[in-house]
Amino acid sequence: MRRTIKSAVSIWKNRSVLWPLTLLARTTICALKNTPRGLIVEPSQGCTGNCKGCSVPETPMVLKKEKLNSWLNCSPAKPVTIHLSGKHSDPLASSEIQSLAETAIKNCSMLSISTIGLGMKPEHCQLPVDRWIFSIPAATDKTWEQLRGNNRLDEVLENIRMVQNRNAGTMVEVVLTIWKASQNDENAFRQLKQKQNWQHSKIVFGRYDPEGNHFGRLSNIALKHKDCPYMENSGNSAIPALKQTPTGCPLAGYLFLDAAGTLRPCPFTGDESPYLKKAVPESWEISDQWREKKQERSYPACKWCP
Numbered sequence: 001m002r003r004t005i006k007s008a009v010s011i012w013k014n015r016s017v018l019w020p021l022t023l024l025a026r027t028t029i030c031a032l033k034n035t036p037r038g039l040i041v042e043p044s045q046g047c048t049g050n051c052k053g054c055s056v057p058e059t060p061m062v063l064k065k066e067k068l069n070s071w072l073n074c075s076p077a078k079p080v081t082i083h084l085s086g087k088h089s090d091p092l093a094s095s096e097i098q099s100l101a102e103t104a105i106k107n108c109s110m111l112s113i114s115t116i117g118l119g120m121k122p123e124h125c126q127l128p129v130d131r132w133i134f135s136i137p138a139a140t141d142k143t144w145e146q147l148r149g150n151n152r153l154d155e156v157l158e159n160i161r162m163v164q165n166r167n168a169g170t171m172v173e174v175v176l177t178i179w180k181a182s183q184n185d186e187n188a189f190r191q192l193k194q195k196q197n198w199q200h201s202k203i204v205f206g207r208y209d210p211e212g213n214h215f216g217r218l219s220n221i222a223l224k225h226k227d228c229p230y231m232e233n234s235g236n237s238a239i240p241a242l243k244q245t246p247t248g249c250p251l252a253g254y255l256f257l258d259a260a261g262t263l264r265p266c267p268f269t270g271d272e273s274p275y276l277k278k279a280v281p282e283s284w285e286i287s288d289q290w291r292e293k294k295q296e297r298s299y300p301a302c303k304w305c306p
């Protein structure tokens with residue numbers, strides 16, 4: 001909640017004085033029309049990380065602004081939030097990122113972008129977004145190298161500075177995702193935060209993902225960390241177990257539009273769960289039926305979701 005309030009205050013400073021009213025109106029319309037308040041959009045299947053052991057498609061799909069527009073235009077209500085993100089991919093790998101961001105910001109009250117912050121070009125700093133989220137997997141040279149097979153910590157620090165310097169007033173948040181190799185990096189991350197003058201930061205745990213080419217694999221999960229949501233599974237050593245039985249879906253109010261223009265319940269559900277390819281009003285109606293299944297956690301991917 002504190003994070004949401006901080007984001008809202010920061011966005012209000014950069015948007016018009018009437019922004020809280022449009023935010024309230026959009027939230028109300030989404031609730032009345034049973035439409036998700038948030039849309040996570042994957043701009044590209046490509047990635048800028050080039051990490052050892054991780055493979056991306058040879059010809060990554062790239063979402064076009066026309067496709068995003070066609071989904072938004074047939075929705076009964078425009079989303080409150082659009083989040084440009086990826087699934088084993090990075091939004092900044094998209095050649096269409098500028099036009100996608102321009103389309104998205106016209107159609108929502110909060111636009112954020114989540115990136116690994118690598119391979120950035122100066123023009124990326126000018127993207128019209130309300131919030132930048134930089135996700136780093138380690139906070140020291142050594143642990144970054146261990147995890148990714150290369151060390152690009154300095155590069156991401158430089159890119160965060162570049163965005164901070166060119167976007168005074170835009171919220172910039174840095175998130176450390178803890179993996180096995182970086183399970184002792186919390187202090188190093190706090191020191192970096194102080195040294196780099198990051199105003200907003202967060203520490204989260206890597207999510208187990210059996211489909212993850214490299215990152216979400218069991219061997220990378222910080223099972224020994226006391227706060228990790230996963231533990232060793234006494235019944236099956238090939239998969240982890242969740243320490244606590246989770247409650248409802250953490251993304252109940254969101255849907256995921258992937259780089260192929262397919263609407264899905266969330267970024268983690270694959271083809272074994274329902275999905276919709278046609279951007280028509282009926283698709284939004286059908287997607288409303290997914291909410292209950294998400295809350296029940298009845299999709300195959302839900303069993304790994306903390």
Ligand code: SF4
Nearest residue numbers: 249251266301302305
């Ligand atoms: S995997 Fe299931 S519980 Fe997790 S975000 Fe997706 S729908 Fe929700």
